Amino acid sequence: MTQEPLLLVENLRKYFPVGQSLGDLLLRRPPGLIKAVDDVSFTLLHGEILAIVGESGCGKTTIARTLIGLEEETGGKILFNGRQIGARERRLQAGLVPLESGAIGTREQQSLPRLSFKQFRQQAQMIFQDPYESLNPRATIFEIVAEPLVVHGLARGRAEKIQRVRNALEDAGLRPAEEYFLRYPHELSGGQRQRVVIAGAMVLEPKLLIADEPVSMLDVSIRAEILNLLHDLRNKRGVSIVFITHDLGTVAYFADRLAVMYLGRIVEIGRTAEVLKNPQHPYTRALLSVVPVPNPRLRRERVILQGEAPNPIHLPTGCRFHPRCPLAMDACRMTDPAYVQLSATHSTACLRVESTAL
Amino acid sequence: MRESWLLFWRNLREFWRVFRHNRMGMIGAFLLLSAVLIALFAPFLSPYEPSLVIRDATGRGLTFAPPAVHGPLGTDDAGRDVWTQLVYGARISLLVGLLAGFIAMFIGSLLGILAGYFGGWIDTLIMRVTDVLLVIPDLPLMLVLVATLRQMELKISPLVVLILVIGLLYWTSTARLVRSQVLSIKERQFVARARAIGAGHFHIIRRHILPQLMPLIVANTVLILSTAILIESGLSFLGLGDPTQPSWGTMLNFAFDRNAISNGAWWFYLPPGLAIVWVSLGCVLLGNVLEEMLNPRLTAHHLEGDVRVRPLEGEGAYG
Numbered sequence: 001m002t003q004e005p006l007l008l009v010e011n012l013r014k015y016f017p018v019g020q021s022l023g024d025l026l027l028r029r030p031p032g033l034i035k036a037v038d039d040v041s042f043t044l045l046h047g048e049i050l051a052i053v054g055e056s057g058c059g060k061t062t063i064a065r066t067l068i069g070l071e072e073e074t075g076g077k078i079l080f081n082g083r084q085i086g087a088r089e090r091r092l093q094a095g096l097v098p099l100e101s102g103a104i105g106t107r108e109q110q111s112l113p114r115l116s117f118k119q120f121r122q123q124a125q126m127i128f129q130d131p132y133e134s135l136n137p138r139a140t141i142f143e144i145v146a147e148p149l150v151v152h153g154l155a156r157g158r159a160e161k162i163q164r165v166r167n168a169l170e171d172a173g174l175r176p177a178e179e180y181f182l183r184y185p186h187e188l189s190g191g192q193r194q195r196v197v198i199a200g201a202m203v204l205e206p207k208l209l210i211a212d213e214p215v216s217m218l219d220v221s222i223r224a225e226i227l228n229l230l231h232d233l234r235n236k237r238g239v240s241i242v243f244i245t246h247d248l249g250t251v252a253y254f255a256d257r258l259a260v261m262y263l264g265r266i267v268e269i270g271r272t273a274e275v276l277k278n279p280q281h282p283y284t285r286a287l288l289s290v291v292p293v294p295n296p297r298l299r300r301e302r303v304i305l306q307g308e309a310p311n312p313i314h315l316p317t318g319c320r321f322h323p324r325c326p327l328a329m330d331a332c333r334m335t336d337p338a339y340v341q342l343s344a345t346h347s348t349a350c351l352r353v354e355s356t357a358l
Numbered sequence: 359m360r361e362s363w364l365l366f367w368r369n370l371r372e373f374w375r376v377f378r379h380n381r382m383g384m385i386g387a388f389l390l391l392s393a394v395l396i397a398l399f400a401p402f403l404s405p406y407e408p409s410l411v412i413r414d415a416t417g418r419g420l421t422f423a424p425p426a427v428h429g430p431l432g433t434d435d436a437g438r439d440v441w442t443q444l445v446y447g448a449r450i451s452l453l454v455g456l457l458a459g460f461i462a463m464f465i466g467s468l469l470g471i472l473a474g475y476f477g478g479w480i481d482t483l484i485m486r487v488t489d490v491l492l493v494i495p496d497l498p499l500m501l502v503l504v505a506t507l508r509q510m511e512l513k514i515s516p517l518v519v520l521i522l523v524i525g526l527l528y529w530t531s532t533a534r535l536v537r538s539q540v541l542s543i544k545e546r547q548f549v550a551r552a553r554a555i556g557a558g559h560f561h562i563i564r565r566h567i568l569p570q571l572m573p574l575i576v577a578n579t580v581l582i583l584s585t586a587i588l589i590e591s592g593l594s595f596l597g598l599g600d601p602t603q604p605s606w607g608t609m610l611n612f613a614f615d616r617n618a619i620s621n622g623a624w625w626f627y628l629p630p631g632l633a634i635v636w637v638s639l640g641c642v643l644l645g646n647v648l649e650e651m652l653n654p655r656l657t658a659h660h661l662e663g664d665v666r667v668r669p670l671e672g673e674g675a676y677g
C-alpha cells in the first residue's frame with residue numbers, strides 16, 4: 001500500500017454550463033451549472049481494478065472523459081505516475097489561462113514534472129460504452145486497431161504494424177486475427193466489436209484502461225466473456241483498470257476496490273469485499289439490497305429509495321443524498337458530510353456513520 | 359496496397375449487387391452514361407465537322423433541311439448538320455457541367471467541413487457568406503457576372519468564364535448540407551475515440567469525417583451536375599456561351615435567334631432541348647438513388663441487419 005499510485009485524482013470537479021434562457025439573459029442571471037463531477041478523489045494502484053458504481057446520470061462518464069482528456073476539468077488534480085495530466089493544467093502551464101488566485105494547488109503544480117500529453121495518450125486508453133458507435137463504420141478492423149500506432153507513429157514498417165495488430169486482436173480473443181483484418185464493424189457481433197475496441201486500446205500496451213460501462217450494451221450472455229477478458233489483461237499485462245458500471249452485480253468478483261458514486265460525489269470507497277460485506281452508506285445499502293442474490297436465505301431486506309435522483313443543477317443542501325435517504329436526520333439537511341475513515345482502505349461520507357460506527 | 363484494391367472491389371461489388379435491382383437508378387445511370395459515351399465518341403458518330411456546311415448537288419448550302427431530306431436530324435439555318443452539332447455539343451455541355459460541378463462540390467465540401475468541424479467564428483463567417491449567396495438569386499447574378507467578365511475582354515475562353523462563375527457561386531447548398539452532416543458526425547463516439555487516442559484534426563477529418571461524407575458527396579455531385587448543366591444551358595441560351603464551341607444551350611440560342619420556331623424547324627430546337635432534359639433527368643434519378651442508398655441518415659445501411667441490444671441503463675434502475 002506504500003507503492004506510488006498510477007493514478008491519483010484529487011478534488012476533481014467538472015461543471016457544465018447550462019444553456020441560459022432568454023429570461024435569464026435579460027435579468028442578467030448568471031448561467032446555471034451542472035455539477036456533473038463535484039469533488040471526487042481516489043487513487044488507482046498499478047495493476048489494480050477500481051470499479052466506479054452509480055446510477056445513470058451520476059457523472060461516471062464525465063469522470064472517464066475528463067480523465068482521458070476529452071473534457072477539460074473545472075478544477076482539481078489528476079496525477080498520472082506522479083505527473084500532472086489534467087487538460088486545464090496543460091493550459092495553465094502553457095500560460096494560456098491566467099492563474100487565478102486560490103486556484104487549487106497552484107504552488108505544487110509548478111514543481112511537478114510535466115508529462116507530455118502525447119505520452120499520456122499512449123499510456124492511457126478508453127473503452128467506450130457503445131461498441132456499435134465507437135468503431136468507424138467505414139474503416140476495416142485492421143485500420144481501427146492499427147490507428148493508435150499510426151497516430152503515434154509507433155510501428156516501424158508494415159511488418160511490425162501487422163504483427164502488433166495481429167497480437168492485439170489475438171490477445172483480445174479474436175482468432176485467427178487475419179480473418180478479421182479486412183472486415184467491417186457491421187460484419188461483427190456486439191461482443192466481437194467490443195473485443196476490437198479492447199484490441200485497439202491494448203495495441204499500445206497502455207498502463208491504464210478506462211472502461212466506461214464496457215458491457216452494458218452487450219447481450220447478457222456475452223458479458224461475462226468480456227469481463228473475463230479484461231480481468232485476464234490485468235493479470236497478464238498488469239494494466240490498471242478504472243471500470244465504470246451501473247451494475248453492482250458485476251462488480252463483486254471483478255474489482256479490487258469499489259467506489260460508489262451519487263450525484264457527482266463518491267459516497268463510499270473501499271476494498272470490494274469490505275464495501276460489499278459491510279456497506280456503511282445508506283445509498284450503498286440501497287444499491288446492494290436490490291442486487292439479485294441467488295441464495296434466498298442471504299437475501300437482504302430491500303431498501304426502496306424514495307423519489308427520483310435530483311438533477312445535478314439543483315443540488316440539495318447539506319448531504320446530497322438526504323432527500324432520498326431513509327436515515328436522514330435534521331443535520332443532514334445542513335451539513336455536507338466529510339469522509340469518515342472506517343479502516344485504512346474503507347471510507348464513507350455520511351453523518352450517520354460518523355455518529356454510530358466509530 | 360493490394361488489400362485496398364481488394365477492398366475497393368469488394369465494396370464496389372457489394373454496391374452493384376444492390377444497385378442493379380434499383381430500376382430508377384439503372385435508368386438514371388443509363389441516361390447519364392449514354393450521354394457521356396456520345397460525348398466521348400462524337401467523332402465516330404458523325405462523318406462531318408460540326409462547323410461544316412452541307413451543300414446540295416448544285417453547291418448551295420442546304421439550310422433548314424428537314425430530317426427527311428438530310429441526315430438523321432436535318433440541318434440548321436446555316437446548313438450545318440444538327441446531329442453533328444448535337445453530339446459535339448454534348449462534349450461542351452457535359453464538360454462545363456462536370457468541371458463547374460466539381461469546383462462547386464469541392465468548395466462546398468471544404469467550407470462545409472471547416473464550418474461544421476471547427477465551429478466558432480469560422481462557422482459564423484462561412485455561414486454568413488453562404489446566407490448572402492443564398493439570398494441573391496443565382497441566375498441573374500451569374501448573368502451579370504458572366505456578362506461583365508466578358509466585357510472586360512480578358513484573354514480567357516468564354517467557357518472557362520462559365521465554368522468558374524457557376525463553380526464559384528454554386529457551392530452554398532452543398533456547404534450547408536455537408537456542414538449539418540459534419541455536425542452530427544463529429545459528435546459520434548468513434549470520433550471521440552480517435553480524439554482519446556490522440557489523433558489530430560487533420561487525421562480525424564481525413565480518416566473519420568470524410569469517409570462518412572463520401573457517399574453524400576458523390577450523390578450530391580451527381581445532383582449538382584444536373585444543375586450545372588441546366589445553368590450552363592440557361593446562360594448559353596441567353597447568348598453567354600461560346601459561339602465557336604456550341605453547347606446544347608448555344609444551339610437553342612441559335613435556333614431562337616434564327617426563327618427556327620416560326621420556320622417550323624422543330625429538328626433544330628427539339629434535339630438540344632431533349633438532350634438537356636435527358637441528361638438532367640439522368641443525373642436527378644441517379645443522384646437521388648445514390649443518396650438514398652449511400653446516405654446512412656436516410657436509411658439504415660443495407661448491411662446493418664443485426665439486432666441491437668438496448669442499453670439497460672434505464673431511469674430508476676440501480677444496482
Ligand SMILES: Nc1ncnc2c1ncn2[C@@H]1O[C@H](COP(=O)(O)OP(=O)(O)O)[C@@H](O)[C@H]1O
Nearest residue numbers: 016034036055056057058059060061062063312
Ligand atoms: N457535455 C455535457 N453538457 C452538459 N451536461 C452534461 C454533459 N455531459 C454530461 N452532462 C450531465 O452531467 C451529468 C452526468 O452525466 P454522465 O457523466 O453521462 O453520467 P453517467 O455516465 O453516470 O450516466 C448528467 O446530468 C448529464 O446530463
Ligand SMILES: [Mg+2]
Nearest residue numbers: 057060061213
Ligand atoms: Mg454513462
